[in-house]
Amino acid sequence: MARPLLCAGLLLVQVVLSVQAETSASSVDHSPVHLRSKRSWQWKKFFIYEESDPTDPPQKIGKISNTHAKNSSTEYILTGEGANTFFRVNQFGDIFLLARLDREKKKDYKLKAQIMDVITKMKLDDDEEFSIVVNDINDNSPVFSEVYENSINERSERGTVVLTVSATDEDDPTTPNGMVFYTLLNGTDMFNIETDTGRIFTAVSTLDREITSQYKLIVKASDLRGIAATARNTATTTVTININDVNDNEASFAKKTFRFDVNEDEVPGLRIGILEVTDRDERQNKKPIFTVKSFSDIFSVDINDMHDGDLILKKALDYEEKKGYSFTVMITEEGIIHPSDNRDSKLHTMAEVHITVLDVDEPPVFTSTVYNFSINEGPIKQKEIGYVSAKDLDNTGYRIEYLIEDPDCPVEVNRETGRLTLKRELDRETQELHAFQVTAQEMSQKGQKSYALVNLKVNDINDNKPEVVRTDVYICESDRNGTVIGVIEAMDKDKDPGILSFTLAQKSLNFSLLDNRDNTAKIILTHGHFSTEKSANNILEVKVRDSGVPWLESITPLHIPVCTCHSDRQRDYCKPDAQTAVSASALITILLCILTILVIVILFALRKGYQKEALVGLGKSSGEIHEQLVSYDEEGGGEMDTNGYDVSILTSARQDSSARPTSGTTTYARVNKPSACTGDMAIMIEVKKDEADHDRDGIPYDTLHIFGYEGPESLAGSLSSLESSSSRFSVDYDVLNDWGPRFRTLAQLYGVDNSDSDSSY
Structure with a gap:
């Protein structure tokens, strides 16, 4: 129904404008007063509604005219915005709509009108600018651009603004088409909304989070205010309002009576148990205050992380002294804002607490945890230091024994009486304070123990002579x-x-x-x-x-x-x-060192003499040469090493024991560096050493190593009979057969029959 009414209004406006234009033109042509300002063009502005249908029937917007127009030979031309796309003109100056217009995209068009002679192609008049204005129709609905959510404290005053909603309408805001107003579709018992501004505010002062913690309101935005609702365009949005908690409820105990058991040996600071608290407010607004009516020197109640009450032990309990406690705890709460109207008359603001003390087998208790004594340093004249004492709180009659477990402690304790006495002399300059621990043990099956610290201060006496410490004098x-x-x-x-x-x-x-x-x-x-x-x-x-x-x-x-x-x-x-005084201790040390050196020299000389006599006593007969040579401790060629020795002598000695050489010189006739080696072996060795020391061109010949020692590096040990008994038959050489092929020749030389004659090769 709205669109036909709008179209009828549009036609009426066009007719009025056309009549006005023709009347104006007529008055201009016949009035001599306006000849100087005569206008050739006869219009200024046209109007058309958006969304008009251009084809059914063709929509004529208006008519342009010029006094120079000749119907037969003139034509009108349009240029500018929308020319020939949205608008066209015929030869009579009628302007027609070519396409639908959208005011929200473009609300007016600037065009120019030209008039030309179709024959001469000449302009008959200057171009004239004019506008086509697009009138708005209600073709857009309001739009909410965001999601709305806010919070407000419970018990807020009536009229407190919560938030403001806003919707936009693309239609002309100067007309009812684009003017938006707001209504609240629900929650009107708790909230109201301003129709023009969209501000939402509280309608009551009794918002209670404990009843409803969140509200979801539906807000409707509408246009065409004052027009029938059926013609309006609308939009809705949901507004979330959270109710914040405040301390408006009183805390109370969850029950009237609490019972707990506590061992008598528990230390102060123990959390005995929890006194549960109920509060309809959230935890941060749960602020109870506890008051212990009696025994407040022994028990207290502290608020914990959950805002309940922790029952705390402040003082140690003693079963033998008191076996139980009963007292009252009161709970209050300050800072309550706007107390709730839903107060429960059955709130437990007082609670009875009953504590049962449990007996335990306790260790002995010293009369003091720290004992301080003092005694003079120096010789033990006052042996007694003092006493330590402990008692059994259980009244069981068990005997208590004292002991000091540190074996290095200079103090000992009497096991029965706790009497402390010195074990040794003390020196303040070495250690001024001795701290040790005394143990008191109950002589029972469990053997409970307790400990006390003893500080023994050593008093100074004048027992040190003064000493000169700086003597820079010259x-x-x-x-x-x-x-x-x-x-x-x-x-x-x-x-x-x-x-x-x-x-x-x-x-x-x-x-x-x-x-x-x-x-x-x-x-x-x-x-x-x-x-x-x-x-x-x-x-x-x-x-x-x-x-x-x-x-x-x-x-x-x-x-x-x-x-x-x-x-x-x-x-x-x-x-x-000139003289340096030597102390007695230093002199004794020097004398001992000299005496030690003399003893070592004498022993070394005696050993050398003994070795020399042993070598001389052995002699150098040809029958013993082969025994001296086989003590050579090198894993070389052995008897096959003819470069250094003439082993033929050994062979002849083995075949005929009577034909042994008598001269020591024949034994070394085949040595690479011959030398006159007569006399015993020691002299020969010294000669060889002297030659090696003075012959710089020759290779060092370690004769002493080769001949003078029994070869401790050999796995077989020495094969020489020099260190054996004088009787050859006292040595068992059968073991040579077990030493492998390298010792086969030696085994054959010495034989297994312990005879002087050996079998031939």
Whole structure:
């Protein structure tokens, strides 16, 4: 129904405009007053509604006309926006619509009208600009551009704004087509909405999160306000409103009575149990306050992470003293905002708590956890230190035994009485405080133990002599009478030795001492003219005494050297002491070292002499040469090594024992470097060593290694009979047959029948 009405209105507007244009043209043509301002074109602006149908029937927008127009030879031409696409003109100046128009895309078109002579192709008049305005129709619905969600505290005042909704309509906002208004489709008992602005606000002040924590409202946006609802375009959106919790409900106990069991040996700070709390508010607004009506020195209630009550033990319990406790705990809550109208009259704001103390077998308890004693250092005169004591709280009558488990502790304890006594002498300068642990053990099946710390402080006595610790004293040759040649310093290991005093043990003609009364003293030269060449040793005995009771003193010999010095008493050269005193301990050490060296030398000489006699006693008969040679400890060619030795002698010796050579020289006739080797083997070895030492061109010939030792590196050991018994028959050589093919020849030489004659090869 709306579109036919709009089209009829459009035709009416066009007719009126056409009549006005013709009337205006007529008045211009016949009125002499307007001849100077006569207009050739007879219109200015056209109007058309959007979405008009261009074809059924063809939609005529209006008519343009020019006073120069000649129907037979003139034509109109349109240029500009929408020309020949949305609009066209015929030769009579009628403008027609070619396509549907959308005001939301373009609301007016700027065009130019031209008039031309079709014969001469000449313009008959100047171009004229005009507009075609697109009128709006209600062809768009309102649109919500976002999702709406917000929150508000419960118990908020009436009229509190929650949020504002907004919808847009692309139709002309200056007409009812584009003017949007809002209505609330639900939740009107709790909320209202402003029709024009879309602001949503509370209609009551009784919002309760505990009843409803969230509201979803449906908001409708409509256009054509004041027109029948059937002609309107509408849109809806859902608005989510969350109700925030506030502390508007009172906390209370979940039940009236709580019961707990607690062992008597539990330590303070124990969480005995939980007193559950109910509160309709959320946890962050659950703020209970607990008050213990009695025994508040033993028990307390703290709020935990869940905002319930933790029952805490503040003081240790004793079953033998009290076997149970009963008391009341009250709960309150501050800062409640707008108390709820739904208050429960049965809230448990008071609760009874019953504690049962359970008996346990407890260890002995010392009268103190830490014992402090003191005793003087030095010889044990006051052996007793003090007592430690423990008792059994269970009243079972068990005997308690004391012990110190540290074996290095200087104190011992009496197992029965707990009496502490010294085991050894104490020295404060070594250790001033001794801390140890004493154990008290219950003599029962479980053997419960407890421990106490004992601190034993060692008091100082005057038992250390003062000592000189700095003696930077020397004489310069250029020093004169009255020169301070050095400062000495002393110290005392005792705790409070007082001021140390300095004096000379013996008077000196050359030196004097000045006590500075600050544990230092100056050494002053009283007679000068010392020389490093002529001066004798200068020893000054300094006596240092402490101020203890009784006082102790020491005498320190101070060696004062004579030096050549620079102008600022910087030492250049100091004459050494002519005599240096040696302590008795050092002298004994030197004598012991000398005695040890002498003993070693004597033993070594005796061993050498014994070895020499043994070699001489063996002799060098030709019958023994082969035995000396086979003790050669090298895994070489053995008897086949004819480069170094003539083994034919061994062969002849084996075949005929009576034909053994008598001269020692024939044995070494085939040595590469011949030499006159007569006498015993030791002389021959020394000769060979001498030749090797003086012959720089030859290869070192370690004759001593080859012949002088029995070859400890061989797996078989020595095969020589030099170290065997004088009787050949006392040695069993059958074992040579088990040593492999390398020792087969030796086994044949010595034979298995223990005879002097050997079988032939």
